Amino acid sequence: xxxxxxxxxxxxxxxxxxxxxxxxxxxxxxxxxxxxxxxxxxxxxxxxxxxxxxxxxxxxxxxxxxxxxxxxxxxxxxxxxxxxxxxxxxxxxxxxxxxxxxxxxxxxxxxx
Amino acid sequence: xxxxxxxxxxxxxxxxxxxxxxxxxxxxxxxxxxxxxxxxxxxxxxxxxxxxxxxxxxxxxxxxxxxxxxxxxxxxxxxxxxxxxxxxxxxxxxxxxxxxxxxxxxxxxxxxxxx
Numbered sequence: 203x204x205x206x207x208x209x210x211x212x213x214x215x216x217x218x219x220x221x222x223x224x225x226x227x228x229x230x231x232x233x234x235x236x237x238x239x240x241x242x243x244x245x246x247x248x249x250x251x252x253x254x255x256x257x258x259x260x261x262x263x264x265x266x267x268x269x270x271x272x273x274x275x276x277x278x279x280x281x282x283x284x285x286x287x288x289x290x291x292x293x294x295x296x297x298x299x300x301x302x303x304x305x306x307x308x309x310x311x312x313x314x
Numbered sequence: 315x316x317x318x319x320x321x322x323x324x325x326x327x328x329x330x331x332x333x334x335x336x337x338x339x340x341x342x343x344x345x346x347x348x349x350x351x352x353x354x355x356x357x358x359x360x361x362x363x364x365x366x367x368x369x370x371x372x373x374x375x376x377x378x379x380x381x382x383x384x385x386x387x388x389x390x391x392x393x394x395x396x397x398x399x400x401x402x403x404x405x406x407x408x409x410x411x412x413x414x415x416x417x418x419x420x421x422x423x424x425x426x427x428x429x
Contacts, residue, residue: 246420304356
């Protein structure tokens with residue numbers, strides 16, 4: 203069974219700290235991996251998409267890496283801000299059929 | 315236009331009602347999705363439409379009936395729902411080029427309560 207795991211489930215950091223969120227998946231033959239953030243009661247906002255052939259993607263203070271051989275992706279957030287507080291979800295697409303498997307998410311709290 | 319819109323934002327319905335959720339995008343995306351999300355859980359895929367044809371049905375009960383009338387619209391028809399169907403229903407779309415699915419963009423969701 204293809205599974206996606208995110209650890210830790212919750213993370214609290216002081217403002218300004220750099221942090222890393224983790225996403226692990228059981229099958230290295232992935233098609234792509236996408237990171238989202240979700241604010242309470244809202245829809246998902248796409249942060250970064252990494253294709254299977256890529257090692258990393260960057261957008262502003264965010265950097266996502268992909269290591270298929272170890273079945274891991276990390277989302278690095280630099281100089282965290284209270285506005286970064288949200289739940290971060292990774293979604294792995296294992297085949298090119300439009301179906302993504304989501305991890306349970308990491309809820310991030312950045313304290314002023 | 316780079317957004318996915320969903321209506322209504324909130325819906326309360328009884329178990330004998332019939333209602334519909336609507337999703338719209340004008341990004342030229344030819345893949346559209348319905349997800350169900352319960353509180354503090356990740357989204358669960360329900361249906362995928364590719365080029366206006368149903369390509370994935372994740373064994374969803376027949377009281378949920380999707381429809382894709384054109385490349386910009388996706389509906390979810392609801393009938394005889396149960397209280398446990400109360401959830402946030404999310405629509406998403408993605409570019410589909412040469413059979414390749416790309417980045418998914420989500421709408422804000424419809425909060426459904428079944429009494």
